[in-house]
Amino acid sequence: MDMKLEFVVLPVADVGRAKDFYKALGWREDIDVGEGEGRVAQMTPPRSDCSIMLGPSLTTAAPGSMQGLCLVVDDIEAARAELVGRGVDVSEVFHAAGGGLPLANGQGRAPGLAPDRASYFSFASFNDPDGNGWFLQEVTTRFPGRLW
Known part of the structure; x- marks a missing residue:
């Protein structure tokens, strides 16, 4: 059976600010949906099979704790x-x-x-x-x- 790590949840306080930072690194924006506490964005580094998922309510971990x-x-x-x-x-x-x-x-x-x-x-x-x-x-x- 194949198992692949698809994404890692990254706790952030402000999805827009985080998304702008990762876009400036040259990462691809896969999705940006929702608003406020429900907003979620997914970013992928160049040539990577694994992405990061950004959102304030995806985890109980504090922003910056990863x-x-x-x-x-x-x-x-x-x-x-x-x-x-x-x-x-x-x-x-x-x-x-x-x-x-x-x-x-x-x-x-x-x-x-x-x-x-x-x-x-x-x-x-x-x-x-x-x-x-x-x-x-x-x-x-x-x-x-x-x-x-």
Whole structure:
């Protein structure tokens, strides 16, 4: 049986403001329906099979409470530069220190690209206007068994 992650609910206070932010990143607007507390928008990153669903009443989670969302890119420096060029406040590139993965609170991070630019270990981070936290993660070679 196939199972695919279709969308992730992202808690936001203002759907219009959030939608404008993600459109500025170059994301596709799939839907925008309803009004007020019932308004819902769906946005999809370029070439992604998974979307985000924005709406104030889709979840009881507080706006800005989603952390550690990850966008995989094949060139972390180019992706960071593109987002900065679109007006996003993106961290400098960092890598996982000590063999683990970096945490949203900044622990486990070392500046710069991963040694030997190892796939899966170079990151940058940014937040949306509500404070939902995103990572960019450079993946150039998939682990065995993973589909690209």
